[in-house]
Amino acid sequence: DTAVSQTPKYLVTQMGNDKSIKCEQNLGHDTMYWYKQDSKKFLKIMFSYNNKELIINETVPNRFSPKSPDKAHLNLHINSLELGDSAVYFCASSLQAGAAYEQYFGPGTRLTVT
Amino acid sequence: DAKTTQPPSMDCAEGRAANLPCNHSTISGNEYVYWYRQIHSQGPQYIIHGLKNNETNEMASLIITEDRKSSTLILPHATLRDTAVYYCIVRAFIYNFNKFYFGSGTKLNVKP
Numbered sequence: 001d002t003a004v005s006q007t008p009k010y011l012v013t014q015m016g017n018d019k020s021i022k023c024e025q026n027l028g029h030d031t032m033y034w035y036k037q038d039s040k041k042f043l044k045i046m047f048s049y050n051n052k053e054l055i056i057n058e059t060v061p062n063r064f065s066p067k068s069p070d071k072a073h074l075n076l077h078i079n080s081l082e083l084g085d086s087a088v089y090f091c092a093s094s095l096q097a098g099a100a101y102e103q104y105f106g107p108g109t110r111l112t113v114t
Numbered sequence: 115d116a117k118t119t120q121p122p123s124m125d126c127a128e129g130r131a132a133n134l135p136c137n138h139s140t141i142s143g144n145e146y147v148y149w150y151r152q153i154h155s156q157g158p159q160y161i162i163h164g165l166k167n168n169e170t171n172e173m174a175s176l177i178i179t180e181d182r183k184s185s186t187l188i189l190p191h192a193t194l195r196d197t198a199v200y201y202c203i204v205r206a207f208i209y210n211f212n213k214f215y216f217g218s219g220t221k222l223n224v225k226p
Contacts, residue, residue, distance in 0.1 A: 004157070035216075041199070043158065043216035056213060090157050102148065103214065105157030 004106035023091030031097040032074035035090040050097040123221040132189040136202030139183045151198040
């Protein structure tokens, strides 16, 4: 009965590889997000999708490509991984995008690039 | 960019009230104040939010000053499990869609 789930929980890979992180929410929410938390613990929004449509892209390198097959899923694909991509990536969802609705976060995916 | 300022850390004795301050002096009239917490490296957890009135739920109370330039999150009876980083966030409207800007937060240490 997990609200927002992410897979995998841990991901260790080498520079130059391509990897994907999956996110699913069973809350019936319209809006989903990806956040990145770096080693200094700053949490920054990367993308937001509303009903499968991209609405926020926070100057993220185009090596990062989110994909939303349906409004319950928002996957993150990363090409040509770099050392600086090492971080914890959090997926989140909210009922709607434009109103005073709280966001529910997943457990995070710790990505380590070696 | 974060629009809030919080102390980096605070201590609180178990069973006592924890009062966490936040300054948001540039808040706009239609921006909400949200509080989240992050326990260890788990996903952030929603606590409470408000616009200008004080709010209370089962987890906490939110006191917003009349000029809305600052707020205080109150955990009435802190427990060891409340040890976490607490984020005060102002929700910004961008083209009708809201974005959360997380600052550095306050590390609350609840001690026995």
